[in-house]
Amino acid sequence: MKKKVYSSLDEVVADVPDGARVMFGGFGGAGFPNNLIQALVRKGVKNITAISNNCGTRDGELGLMFKHNQIKHVIASFPGPHANHFQERFAAREVTLELVPQGILCERMRAAAAGLQGFYTTVGVGTEVADGKEERVLDGKRCILEMPIHADYAFIKAQKADELGNLTYRLAARNFNPIMAMAANTTIAEAEELVPVGSINPVHVMTPAIFVHRIVQAKGLHYAG
Amino acid sequence: MPDSAVQEKALLDKPRLTREQIAQRAALELPDGAYVNLGWGIPNLIANYLPKEITVYFHSENGILGMGRRARPGEEDYDLIDAMKVPVTLIPGASIFHQADAHLMTRGGHLDVAVLGSFQVSEKGDLANWKIPGAKGSGGIGGAMDIAAGAKKLIVCMEHVARDGAAKIVKKCTYPLTGLACVDTMVTDLAVIDVMSEGLVLREVARGWTPEEVQKLTGAPLTTKGRVPEIHLPRVLPGLLEEK
Numbered sequence: 001m002k003k004k005v006y007s008s009l010d011e012v013v014a015d016v017p018d019g020a021r022v023m024f025g026g027f028g029g030a031g032f033p034n035n036l037i038q039a040l041v042r043k044g045v046k047n048i049t050a051i052s053n054n055c056g057t058r059d060g061e062l063g064l065m066f067k068h069n070q071i072k073h074v075i076a077s078f079p080g081p082h083a084n085h086f087q088e089r090f091a092a093r094e095v096t097l098e099l100v101p102q103g104i105l106c107e108r109m110r111a112a113a114a115g116l117q118g119f120y121t122t123v124g125v126g127t128e129v130a131d132g133k134e135e136r137v138l139d140g141k142r143c144i145l146e147m148p149i150h151a152d153y154a155f156i157k158a159q160k161a162d163e164l165g166n167l168t169y170r171l172a173a174r175n176f177n178p179i180m181a182m183a184a185n186t187t188i189a190e191a192e193e194l195v196p197v198g199s200i201n202p203v204h205v206m207t208p209a210i211f212v213h214r215i216v217q218a219k220g221l222h223y224a225g
Numbered sequence: 226m227p228d229s230a231v232q233e234k235a236l237l238d239k240p241r242l243t244r245e246q247i248a249q250r251a252a253l254e255l256p257d258g259a260y261v262n263l264g265w266g267i268p269n270l271i272a273n274y275l276p277k278e279i280t281v282y283f284h285s286e287n288g289i290l291g292m293g294r295r296a297r298p299g300e301e302d303y304d305l306i307d308a309m310k311v312p313v314t315l316i317p318g319a320s321i322f323h324q325a326d327a328h329l330m331t332r333g334g335h336l337d338v339a340v341l342g343s344f345q346v347s348e349k350g351d352l353a354n355w356k357i358p359g360a361k362g363s364g365g366i367g368g369a370m371d372i373a374a375g376a377k378k379l380i381v382c383m384e385h386v387a388r389d390g391a392a393k394i395v396k397k398c399t400y401p402l403t404g405l406a407c408v409d410t411m412v413t414d415l416a417v418i419d420v421m422s423e424g425l426v427l428r429e430v431a432r433g434w435t436p437e438e439v440q441k442l443t444g445a446p447l448t449t450k451g452r453v454p455e456i457h458l459p460r461v462l463p464g465l466l467e468e469k
Contacts, residue, residue, distance in 0.1 A: 027287045027324065028310040029303055053324075055363075078365035087362050097363050102286060103328025103371035110325055123332060123374040126351075126405040129366070142405075171321060173304040175287045178323045206323075222303045 004165050005194065005215050009039040012188055012216045016153060018045050023109065023154040023180040024052040024062060028080075031173035032061045033155040035190045035218035040155075041065060047072045051109070051151055053102065053176055055079035055086035060223025062086070071095055075149060077102035101129060104146055106179050112148035113182035120145055154184035157220060158207070161191035162198070165212030166205045174206065181211045188214040236438055237390060241414035242431050242456065244384075249274040249458050251340060251382050251412040255281050259337035260290065260330070262372055264354075265309060266342035267382040276459070282318075284336055286368040288327045291319025308368065331368060332375035339376035341369060343383045343408075345398045348445035350408035350420035352381065353400035366403075373404030385413035385442055392444030394418070394425070415439050417456060424448055429456045 006012040013036060016022070022040075026032030040048075041064050048071045055076055056063025065071050066085035075098045079086055089095040100108070101123050111119055120143035124130050134145040156177045159170035167189055169177055181187045189207075194217040242250065248270035255261055255271075257279040263269050272294070275281055283292040285307045292307060293314040301312035330336055343354040352373050356364040373379060387393055394411065411418045416439045417429040427447040430439050432455045440447050 028306055028308065030287070030306055031304070076365075078367035079363045080365065090363050091361075099364070099366050101366050101370035102324070102368040103332050106323075106325035106328055121332075121374075123370050123404075125374075127370065127402045129370065171302065171304040172285070172287050172289055172306060174321060175324045179325050 004213060005163050007216075009035050009190070009216055009218060010042060012036070012214050013039045013043055016040060016043065016045055019047045019049075020045065020153060021049040021051065021151040023151045023176075023184055024050060025154070025156045025175065025177035025180050026061060027053050027172075027175035029057060029061075029222060030171075031157045031169065031175045031177055033157040033188075033190050034061060034221040034223070036155040036188060036216075037062065037064060041068055041070065044068075044070070046070055049073045049075070051075045051105075051149060051180075053077050053105065055083035057082045057223045058084060060221075066095065069094060074098070075100060075105070077105050099129070105149070106176070108146055108149040109179050109183040111146075112150045113179070116148065118145055118147045149183065151180075151184040152186065154180040154187040156181050156187060156189040156207075156212075158189045158191040160193045160195055160200060161189055161212070161215045161217075162195050162200050162209070163215070164197045165189070165209035165215055166200050167191065167207040167212060168200060168204060169206055178207045181207045186213045187211055188216070190216050190218045190220075192220050193217070233390070233441060236441060237386070239433065239438075241385070243414070245270055245274075246458055247382050247412055247414055250417065250456055251380055252276065253459075254380055254410065254412070255279070255338055257281075260284055260335065262286065262331060262336050262339040262376070264339070264341035264369070264372070268340035268342055269309065271340060271382075282316075284327070284330060285313075286324070286327045286331065286372070288322045288324055289313075289315070289319065290322075290330075291316045293319075328368065328371045331372045334375050334377055336372075336376050338378045338380060339372045340380045340382055341372065343381045343393070344387075344400045345393050345395055346381055346383075346408050346411055346420075347398045348394075348396055348420075348425050350406045351398050352379070352403040352408050353398040354381075354403050356401040358400060369403050373407040376407075378409045379407050381408050381411045383411070383413055385415040385439070392442060395444040415442065418447065426450060427453050429454055431456055
């Protein structure tokens with residue numbers, strides 16, 4: 001069986017090419033795969049499409065990648081008040097942005113994970129989010145068509161991983177991580193703790209191993225702000 | 226200066242509710258046992274003013290139901306934060322889930338009440354609260370559009386007029402929209418107003434204000450159903466804030 005556990009952060013991201021579409025878990029400072037992000041920065045990949053709720057906290061989280069101009073397009077719901085590197089690149093038109101309502105961001109990724117070709121929603125009807133989208137009336141309500149968001153990679157922050165890739169998350173650091181883990185071709189999890197197969201109670205598994213392709217152990221990093 | 230402008234200037238100088246008092250009045254709209262999401266700004270203050278005899282389960286869009294008070298110094302856990310990144314605590318019976326389930330709750334009509342801030346609200350209940358036209362930077366939607374589309378009852382807490390004196394309650398929003406016909410009630414520093422099928426109904430006015438004065442600072446027609454009472458705020462007991 002192919003081994004999922006990697007011994008180094010640089011090795012686990014070594015094949016991420018320029019131009020890749022990458023999902024990054026995390027919300028408001030909790031649950032960001034900061035060690036994996038730093039490894040991507042060291043690797044120096046370019047022209048990444050990033051899918052993430054936020055766009056960094058100063059030099060933390062995705063801020064580091066914007067600082068080094070590695071991201072060309074972002075799909076996000078709330079770039080954030082401390083995403084200064086993103087805002088500078090955005091103002092200079094070095095990065096483009098698709099703003100998506102937060103729950104719709106979740107569902108578009110979940111649609112990709114679930115093999116669905118899209119869905120209709122009332123969210124965003126009559127707003128600039130609806131621009132260019134098909135609109136129809138269902139059950140008497142105006143709805144717009146939202147399409148799935150796929151990715152080549154998902155970078156996930158977990159609390160515990162077993163060697164098979166079953167994951168648990170700590171408190172509200174769960175946020176986007178389980179959804180993104182299901183939606184990408186290759187899911188890479190950085191976990192605080194790596195434990196033997198069988199040591200996570202099956203009913204406590206939050207992301208089943210089938211969704212996780214690579215695991216690396218790393219002590220989590222938080223950025224204040 | 227025309228007479229009406231002089232009159233409005235005088236009105237703008239009259240005492241109104243503070244931000245805390247708006248929150249205190251809005252807290253009275255929450256039923257016991259309700260599942261509630263509080264947005265940024267004034268709505269976030271509401272948790273401090275819940276009547277002692279009721280329990281409300283606060284929802285956070287990053288996957289928490291049953292948020293308690295903010296963490297005290299030394300108690301902070303940065304994996305347990307609210308949607309404003311502030312470390313919080315949990316109350317007994319709390320649960321944690323992922324972001325898709327958190328928004329399934331907002332969008333799917335599972336939350337009893339959501340309270341949001343706003344830049345403008347139209348007479349039809351359209352909400353414009355995520356972006357100021359011409360503002361620098363990217364802006365951000367966050368969870369506002371999902372919440373606006375799905376809450377069983379949406380309350381807006383805001384100042385009645387903008388800092389420049391412009392009406393925030395308008396016939397038609399000129400700011401970028403968050404959602405159409407989604408606001409049920411507005412609690413401002415001057416009034417409590419319900420959005421009904423027949424239009425905006427003035428339910429209460431701030432102490433010392435008349436319905437006519439409130440109408441002068443409102444950009445859409447208000448109707449009344451009989452006498453309009455003044456907003457009554459219960460006395461806040463010292464110490465209650467910290468313990469809730």
